[in-house]
Amino acid sequence: KPAQVVTLKRATQQVxxxxxxxxxxxxxGRDGPGFVAAVCVRDHWDEMTPKDRDWxxxxxxxxxxxxxxxxxxxxxxxxxxSADRACAKVIPLLSGKHLDERRSDRARKALVLGLTHAVDExxxxxxxxxxxxxxxxxxxxxxxCVRALAAEAVxxxxxxxxxxxxxxxxxxxxxxxxxxxxxxxxxSEAASLIRARFFEExxxxxxxxDKKLDPTTSFGAxxxxxxxxxxxxxxxxxxxxxxxxxxxxxxVAWWDSDDDRRSSHHRRERNFETxxxxxxxxxQFVLQTSPVAASKILQPILDTVERHPKEVGKILEGLxxxxxxxxxxxxxxxxxxxxxxxxxxAKWLRGIDGEYGRGNxxxxxxxxxxxxxxxxx
Numbered sequence: 001k002p003a004q005v006v007t008l009k010r011a012t013q014q015v016x017x018x019x020x021x022x023x024x025x026x027x028x029g030r031d032g033p034g035f036v037a038a039v040c041v042r043d044h045w046d047e048m049t050p051k052d053r054d055w056x057x058x059x060x061x062x063x064x065x066x067x068x069x070x071x072x073x074x075x076x077x078x079x080x081x082s083a084d085r086a087c088a089k090v091i092p093l094l095s096g097k098h099l100d101e102r103r104s105d106r107a108r109k110a111l112v113l114g115l116t117h118a119v120d121e122x123x124x125x126x127x128x129x130x131x132x133x134x135x136x137x138x139x140x141x142x143x144x145c146v147r148a149l150a151a152e153a154v155x156x157x158x159x160x161x162x163x164x165x166x167x168x169x170x171x172x173x174x175x176x177x178x179x180x181x182x183x184x185x186x187x188s189e190a191a192s193l194i195r196a197r198f199f200e201e202x203x204x205x206x207x208x209x210d211k212k213l214d215p216t217t218s219f220g221a222x223x224x225x226x227x228x229x230x231x232x233x234x235x236x237x238x239x240x241x242x243x244x245x246x247x248x249x250x251x252v253a254w255w256d257s258d259d260d261r262r263s264s265h266h267r268r269e270r271n272f273e274t275x276x277x278x279x280x281x282x283x284q285f286v287l288q289t290s291p292v293a294a295s296k297i298l299q300p301i302l303d304t305v306e307r308h309p310k311e312v313g314k315i316l317e318g319l320x321x322x323x324x325x326x327x328x329x330x331x332x333x334x335x336x337x338x339x340x341x342x343x344x345x346a347k348w349l350r351g352i353d354g355e356y357g358r359g360n361x362x363x364x365x366x367x368x369x370x371x372x373x374x375x376x377x
Contacts, residue, residue, distance in 0.1 A: 241293045
């Protein structure tokens, strides 16, 4: 009820004002207003007065703006009790609200700030908010966010490669004492460029920026995880299908690269966290998109059943876990059949019972051999 919303907001303000401890102590109440503002925007917008709405918008934007610090310690922190995370997740909702000109402009800038935020966790929450809230409000803006992330990663990768090239030449050019920009400085500059260009009508953010992104580089893979997170909520978009098909080809390229490096006694430096996140998104996406699109996406993976049965088995195993959480039996069995048909013609199947047999993981996944709860059949 409106009275309850106002009372909660005022109580939180009082808690924050009284929570200031003596010098050197942490202020445990400082994030209370931010959480209240985020919840009120998400769940109680229609119940609030114009004055309370203005307070919520100002509080949310302020929290996102204040924490944008480009240093490694701040950027890598995991802090679920920081209100800027919750505020970043609901900021896309303000794109569909009627605001005065000043607050509308501030909210738009805060959306881009969250998308390109210095703190990784804030950025991830902003991307999650775009995924869940922005598609039904403004489809074009959601796609612009995707292109902005890709363009930013391309700028960072180009700057890093240029810096590395200059560093390699330095000893021969007598410039080894010159200071090159740090990663934080490079990423800060790229983010600033994207923020400046985002809402310009003739901004230099290419329509095909996401296609120019190299998802095999460290910065490209990190950005691609965020991009795929946004696109995962748009199973009917051809751009989303194309993005996940590129991911499938990238996964196969990584598997092939591991084999090549293993044979030459070298190992690819892998970001297992990023790889896991992207694989999980792919598994979720193919179970909610159309069967035709899912088959297209999985084709590069299915083509490697002969070479990489273990890795393909992990993909199928992940599909089982996803479908167990979000039932869609017809889609699952349609995809299961694609894997089964490839296994039937695999050359290694004839030697599956041999001492050096291959494909055990994939066969186990085909027969749903995962860690089920006791008593589940």
